[in-house]
Amino acid sequence: MSPSKIVLHAGLKAQIWGLVTAGLLAIGASAHAGDAPQSLPTVALSAGMHNIQxxxxxxxxxxxxGLMHRSSMPANHGMLFVFDRPGQQCFWMKNTLIPLSIAFLADDGRVVNIAEMQAGSLxxxxxxxxxxxxxxxxxxxxxxxxxxEGQRLSGPPFAAASPSGSAATR
Structure with a gap:
């Protein structure tokens, strides 16, 4: 084998090693990105005179x-989960660092039931x-x-289900 071919093979080996290393770093970064809190578009809701972002x-x-991996959440902020179709929805708190309350809501914004949830609970x-x-x-x-329970929240997600086109709070 000539010396030029050895250099070529050594160069190719270095390039391959660099690509493998970069790939492993990218996989590691994406795994850790899954541990980062998500930031999603917001909607303004209200519960009577109380505004919610x-x-x-x-x-x-x-x-x-959901709200996994967050160490805090500002007052009057929350997360609205919107499912494709009605069904019994169940939540747990795996990887959720803050205790939360959850209100399950009918299409018209009516509070069906409320539950208190402990951080990290399954x-x-x-x-x-x-x-x-x-x-x-x-x-x-x-x-x-x-x-x-029974009170109505108002906001754009519930407006279409309200008889008058805008959900009113009782």
Whole structure:
């Protein structure tokens, strides 16, 4: 073998090693990116006089990640989960670092039921009726604001289901 071919092979070997290393780094980075909190588009909702800024989770990935990996959430902020069709929706708190309250909501924004959830818990919290929406807020938010089962939340996701075209709060 001539010396030029050895250099070529050594150069090719270095290029391959560089590509393998870059690929492994990219895989590692994407694995850690899955541990990062997601940031989603928001919608303004209200519960009576209380305004809510809710991130909207719609895709399977957004729905499954939810509020995981967040160390805090601002007051009056939350996440609205929007499912394709009504069904019994169940949530757990795996990889969720903050305690949350969840309200399961009918298509018209009516609060079906509310549950309190502990950070990191694998306990399931389910809707008592078939629903398409669930709203997660900081733990105790609904109780502190006087939001109860049967009350209606208002906002664009619920407007189409309201008889008058805009969901009113009772």
């Amino acid at each position: 809710a991130e909207v989770a719609r895709t399977p990935q957004e729905l499954s990640t 306990e399931s919290h389910c809707s008592t009726e078939a629903v398409r929406f669930a709203l997660e807020m900081n733990k105790g938010w609904f109780k502190r604001k006087g939001v109860r």
